[in-house]
Amino acid sequence: MTENGTKSRLKAKLRRLEFKNPILVASGTFGYAKEMSAFVDFNKLGGIIPKTITPLPRTGNDPPRTIETSSGLLNSIGLDNDGIDEFLKKHIEYLLSLGTSIIVNIAGKNIDEYCSLAEKLNQVEGIAGLELNVSCPNVSGGVDFGTNPESTAKVVSKVVNSCDLPIITKLTPNVTSVIPQAQAAADAGTDAVSLVNTFQGIVIDWKKRKPVLGGKFGGLSGPAIKPLALRIVTQVSKAVDVPIIGVGGISTIDDVMEYLVAGASAVQIGTANFYNPGVASNLVDQLEQILDEENCSHYSELVGTLQL
Amino acid sequence: MINPSQCNHDDSMPGANPFAMQEEGTVVEISTMAENTYRLRVKAPGIAGKITPGQFFMIRPSEGYDPLLGRPLALFDVYEEDGRKVGFDFGIVVVGKLTSLMANWAAGTKVELWGPLGNGFPLPECKHLMMIAGGIGQTPFLAVSREALGLCSYGNGERNLKTKPEKMTLCYGARNKKYLAGLDLFKMDGLDVEVATDDGSEGHHGFVTGLLEKSIIKGNKPDVVYCCGPEPMMKAVAKICLDENIPCLLSLETTMACGFGACFSCVTKVKEDDGGWDYRRTCVEGPVFEAEKLIL
Ligand SMILES: Cc1cc2nc3c(=O)[nH]c(=O)nc-3n(C[C@H](O)[C@H](O)[C@H](O)COP(=O)(O)OP(=O)(O)OC[C@H]3O[C@@H](n4cnc5c(N)ncnc54)[C@H](O)[C@@H]3O)c2cc1C
Ligand SMILES: Cc1cc2nc3c(=O)[nH]c(=O)nc-3n(C[C@H](O)[C@H](O)[C@H](O)COP(=O)(O)O)c2cc1C
Ligand code: FES
DSSP, rough: OOOHHHHHTTTTEETTTESSSSSEEESSSSTTTTTTTTTTOOOSSSSEOOOOBBBBOOOOOSSSSSSETTTTTEEEEOOOBHHHHHHHHHHHHHHHSSSSSEEEEEEOHHHHHHHHHHHHHBBBTTTOEEEEOOTTEEEEESOOGGGGGHHHOOOHHHHHHOOOSOEEEEEEEESOOSSSHHHHHHHOSSSEEEEEOEEEEEEEETTTTEESSSSSSSEEEGGGGGGHHHHHHHHHHHOOOOOOEEEESSSSHHHHHHHHHHHSEEEEEOHHHHHHHHHHHHHHHHHHHHHHHTTSSGGGGTTTOOOO | BBBGSSSSSOOOSOOOOOOOOOEEEEEEEEEEEETTTTEEEEEHHHHHOOOOOTOOOEEESSOSSSSSSSSEEEOOOEEEETTEEEEEEEEOOOOOHHHHTTTTTTTTTEEEEEEEHHHHHHHOOOSSSEEEGGGGGGHHHHHHHHHHHTTTOEEEEEEEOOOOOOEEEEEESSSGOOOGGOGGGGTTEEEEEEEEESSSSSSSOOOOOOHHHHHHHHHOOSEEEESSHHHHHHHHHHHHHHHHHEEEEEEEOOOOOSSSSOOOOEEEEEEEETTTTEEEEHHHOEEEEEEGBBBO
């Protein structure tokens, strides 16, 4: 396989979005990338999604902000970030120099906030797209846009119309069915949906009669949620015509393959970055090997091949 | 259009860990140091060659997802083979999931490691350094002492102490005698070790802060204090030092998920210039902080 051939068979295209391969890293689990520089070959990644950015700085929740559960991690970070202006000052130049696609993940309290963030980022040269976090279980005071199809449709269509950037809508699993929200986002013009954000949970210290996390409730991630997230990817992929980015508990190449087969056109690596910091770029190499073994000329031949 | 390279780039936010690396290590030996307290030696030449006193590393089993996350542990000491640093020792006290497993690790167990992480203790350029340790918080001070006394050099060889402290004291507090770990290792010329136990079973009867107070009363006030231990104890030490105008560095034991700045879970309140405070990440801005900068 030539260098070019190798590259082109991993190339991912999800409507207007293009990545050099389908392996991205998930928002909130990769810092602002600088933190990962000692461990990861950025240039190999399909894309990087830095921590969610909000219009104004947010202090985040009181510690403890994370607690390990059986094969999982419950977090209530609370979108601790310095706000869009500091993000543009401190991080964007570095991020855009890393040789991979940068997707900026944004969250607002209302539709105007999402749109003004999108307009600001639309002015920056080199950003590959936006991911709308309409699903963060950690932020009180804001509307959880991702919990019903009407508000999902509204925020997505307004953002799509307020900028030229490709849009990914990141949906919450904390609903009876994700299908209506995925359909609404697709109809509103999203280029892809990320499935899923964390599952709401709580860890209790019964002796103190108190929750352990400072934010009381948290979002569960890691290997523990993989079957749940994979179920949602499978269901949405069968029901809705929209490119899917699978997220949830991925830590090995077999996990990646399961998501692709279930119908994801790309994946994001989240919590695994914390306990195996070099994992994301290693998975890209391993994906190539699998394509050799499976005699695939392009990875998309495997996408959605699950026989239900 | 905004051209990102013309943005007013500001590098004031720490994050990069330029010397860190991920490495598979092998457990070489394990020994009991005290009640529920063990010393482990792992072979991991990459990290061993770079880590300095007060820095930490993350460790987890190479296989399996439960426990999932790495755990932060401090450097105890590095060891050499044929004149080269090939691995390091650390001390643990059993408190939960991973430390319980570790107590049963056998030689040959494979472990995933990443480090060195965080900012350790600076070289003690002072006349009288007092190290105050509570419980397993003693571990960083073996390497601090050995380095300050010129018995070992750590890291890439660029750390050179201009003048040795004239006096070095380790004040070490534990619940009782059974928990006093590794006292024999701290026997070195130039280091005074004073012990306190909560129940008086050995040394000073009471908290380790009593040793600091005593030495101030006796006119042996240290120039600098390094401190590591449980939070209430560090708070008490910080207060005495602030009242007495003694510069004091604390090494915090915050809960961590990644250890390298990516998750924002290890935050602690740090004072800002404007009189307010901000949550800062202990793993990249600490774990060693100037006590006066913290809101404890
Ligand atoms: C920079 C740094 C250096 C350190 N150096 C050392 C060192 O050299 N030696 C050392 O022994 N330790 C050190 N520590 C502390 C060490 O990291 C912890 O003791 C270790 O992570 C415990 O891991 P574990 O899996 O055994 O405990 P875990 O199972 O993770 O539990 C940790 C603590 O949380 C409590 N806990 C866990 N789950 C719950 C729950 N559901 N509800 C309520 N409480 C809960 C446990 O009781 C326990 O006290 C250091 C910490 C830091 C930050
Ligand atoms: C500590 C932590 C912080 C996170 N922060 C964000 C965030 O800021 N924005 C967001 O959209 N998702 C955030 N997530 C969710 C992840 O991006 C991902 O959707 C989720 O963790 C599931 O994937 P995983 O199991 O591979 O971690 C966070 C997850 C964790 C564990
Ligand atoms: S432990 Fe993850 S940021 Fe400090």
